[in-house]
Amino acid sequence: MFLSERLPARREITMADECVFCRIIRKEVPSKPIYEDHDLIAFPDISPVAPVHVLVVPKEHMVNLNEAGVKDVPVLGKMLRLASKIANEMGVAESGYRVVINNGDDGGQIVPHLHLHLIGGKGLGHKLG
Numbered sequence: 001m002f003l004s005e006r007l008p009a010r011r012e013i014t015m016a017d018e019c020v021f022c023r024i025i026r027k028e029v030p031s032k033p034i035y036e037d038h039d040l041i042a043f044p045d046i047s048p049v050a051p052v053h054v055l056v057v058p059k060e061h062m063v064n065l066n067e068a069g070v071k072d073v074p075v076l077g078k079m080l081r082l083a084s085k086i087a088n089e090m091g092v093a094e095s096g097y098r099v100v101i102n103n104g105d106d107g108g109q110i111v112p113h114l115h116l117h118l119i120g121g122k123g124l125g126h127k128l129g
């Protein structure tokens, strides 16, 4: 018998176990969801950069758009639709808002779980980078 056959099966520690947004989705980390369904959760950013700053997060863990495939197209569409719905409900649809997805280091991504930022309630200017 090989040594590995005698060892107890060890549970893999996956990225999703440690991921702060997965932990919010599993209610292990508190948040105040603005919206939640089978696919998505939306909650206020803990460190807002504008009067309206909401994160829209798919419940399935993927690091960023690099990991999104054809099967994820419906959920990506739902994220954009939800952003516009929340913008409307929060009263910034008419005044305007920005939707941002940071990807990777140069994109300024800090939390490695795909999410979009809905930012509004003040003039954001034209400069992007």
Ligand code: AMP
Pocket (backbone or CB within 6 Å): 020, 029, 031, 043, 044, 045, 046, 047, 048, 055, 101, 102, 108, 109, 110, 111, 112
């Ligand atoms: P990004 O640079 O796109 O990865 O942005 C991650 C965002 O997540 C930042 O704006 C953080 O303020 C926000 N954030 C991190 N942890 C939490 C949390 N526990 N609840 C709400 N927002 C969070």
Ligand code: ZN
Pocket (backbone or CB within 6 Å): 015, 016, 019, 020, 021, 022, 023, 060, 061, 062, 112, 113
């Ligand atoms: Zn995650």
